[in-house]
Amino acid sequence: xxxxxxxxxxxxxxxxxxxxxxxxxxxxxxxxxxxxxxxxxxxxxxxxxxxxxxxxxxxxxxxxxxxxxxxxxxxxxxxxxxxxxxxxxxxxxxxxxxxxxxxxxxxxxxxx
Numbered sequence: 001x002x003x004x005x006x007x008x009x010x011x012x013x014x015x016x017x018x019x020x021x022x023x024x025x026x027x028x029x030x031x032x033x034x035x036x037x038x039x040x041x042x043x044x045x046x047x048x049x050x051x052x053x054x055x056x057x058x059x060x061x062x063x064x065x066x067x068x069x070x071x072x073x074x075x076x077x078x079x080x081x082x083x084x085x086x087x088x089x090x091x092x093x094x095x096x097x098x099x100x101x102x103x104x105x106x107x108x109x110x111x112x
Contacts, residue, residue, distance in 0.1 A: 001031045048088045053080060058096060 003013045010028065014021040030037055049057060060075060061067065067075070069086040072093075077083045 001027060001037070004028055004031075048082075048084055049092050054092075054096075056080070057092065061093070061096075 003016065004010070004024070008016075010021050010024045014024045017024075027037055056079065057076065060072075060079065069090055072089050073084060073086055076089065
């Protein structure tokens with residue numbers, strides 16, 4: 001928006017930053033109206049395992065190296081009061097770099 005404030009046209013700004021003129025117009029309108037230009041939350045469903053719960057989940061994984069997904073589901077529900085599907089816990093385990101093998105889940109840094 002600094003380029004626009006300095007007097008460059010919408011088409012010039014769009015060309016310099018390799019975006020469409022419609023994008024520049026949108027941000028210019030937000031800027032003029034005093035609205036935030038910060039990137040908002042990504043579209044889609046909110047994660048079921050909240051970011052502030054992730055540390056507790058990782059700590060739970062570190063306690064025992066041979067959790068099955070069924071055990072993880074029950075233990076997480078007991079600790080957090082939130083029932084999460086196996087697939088959700090598996091996805092989070094995978095995203096965190098954990099292992100899931102033959103119905104046994106463990107963090108990737110677990111001792112053999």
